[in-house]
Amino acid sequence: MTVQAGVVGSPIAHSLSPLIHATWIAAAGLDARYVAHGPETPEAFEALLDQGRRGALRGLNVTAPYKEQAYAAADEVSEAARLVGSANLLVFEDGRIRADSTDGLGLMNALGEQAPGLQVEAKPAVILGAGGAARAAAGALALAGAQVRILNRSRDRAERLAADLGPAVAVVEDASAFIGATLVVNALSVRPNLDVGRLEAGTVVMDMTYRPLETPLLAAARARGLVGVDGLAMLIGQARPSFQAIFGHPVPDTDVRERVLRHLGEAA
Structure with missing residues (x-):
């Protein structure tokens, strides 16, 4: 069964997270999908959380403006999330939500x-x-x-x-x-x-x-x-523990930074 995951924010079209995680998913040979979600209201975000509680989603990365709402909705929160009062990672398991913050x-x-x-x-x-x-x-x-x-x-x-x-x-x-x-x-x-x-x-x-x-x-x-x-090193750095938490698989050894730079049209 395909593992469903993604990133949530508004706006979200600019996010590089789908590219980063899709690169790792392909390199690891996982049966998984990671897509962008752009709920425009807190109510729409809550509906997405309900999908996770029902088992339709394995995990979500969360960006603005939903990090505080993600933290408040969780059944369990990590020490890192508690420290900053917000969450950028949610993992769904048995109807419960675990929240973490991997930004630091x-x-x-x-x-x-x-x-x-x-x-x-x-x-x-x-x-x-x-x-x-x-x-x-x-x-x-x-x-x-x-x-x-x-x-x-x-x-x-x-x-x-x-x-x-x-x-x-x-x-x-x-x-x-x-x-x-x-x-x-x-x-x-x-x-x-x-x-x-x-x-x-x-x-x-x-x-x-x-x-x-x-x-x-x-x-x-x-x-x-x-x-x-640079900020791209931080983005990839916070994505690594997210990938492991959501998919339960080590990050594969592939040059995701070079892939992102090509996408951005930047010189490596």
């Missing part, structure tokens, strides 16, 4: 892949933004022992994030944010107002955006001689 793991996987020399334990790491992506990044970095600094235009939102995640996360002002930072992560959906000339030599710069793959922030950082980490 995806960030750490991306850093390990593209900045293998980076050490964050007991080091300052700056996150630009205080939304859901920033929350996942802050949680993962705090668990890794980093001294997380949140820099956001709305201080109130940043302070709520810091209060939720504990003493390893602090809100900082622009003037002092980058002093001694070993890592800067852009968790904003827009280009940040950041002069990379202010960053210390050896700082790693990560941009969660992957359209374009080489963002202006990454280009400026690399032009200054800094190590850059």
Whole structure:
């Protein structure tokens, strides 16, 4: 029987998740389908969850605006999901829903892949933004022992994030944010107002955006001689544990990044 899975969000047409998972499904020889779902209302999303409870779906990745609703609907939640208060992965089994958050793991996987020399334990790491992506990044970095600094235009939102995640996360002002930072992560959906000339030599710069793959922030950082980490590495990094959880199969050894780059028309 074909295993049914997919990704949920609105809008969803831009999602690369179907391409990534279809590549792995084909390489692993699985009898499975992974498709995009674009429910336009919370009620339509709830109907999709009902399909999962009835056994019509094995699992779903979840993106905006449904991550919080996914978390609230779950019967079981992982520690990572509890930490950030949202879920990007749902697995259905025997009428129950298990929720997890793999975004933070995806960030750490991306850093390990593209900045293998980076050490964050007991080091300052700056996150630009205080939304859901920033929350996942802050949680993962705090668990890794980093001294997380949140820099956001709305201080109130940043302070709520810091209060939720504990003493390893602090809100900082622009003037002092980058002093001694070993890592800067852009968790904003827009280009940040950041002069990379202010960053210390050896700082790693990560941009969660992957359209374009080489963002202006990454280009400026690399032009200054800094190590850059792109958003596609994070996307693939969070997809790996999702694939294993949904299909119960190890991720096959195939170059999915090169496949995605061809799809995007980017040079490898």
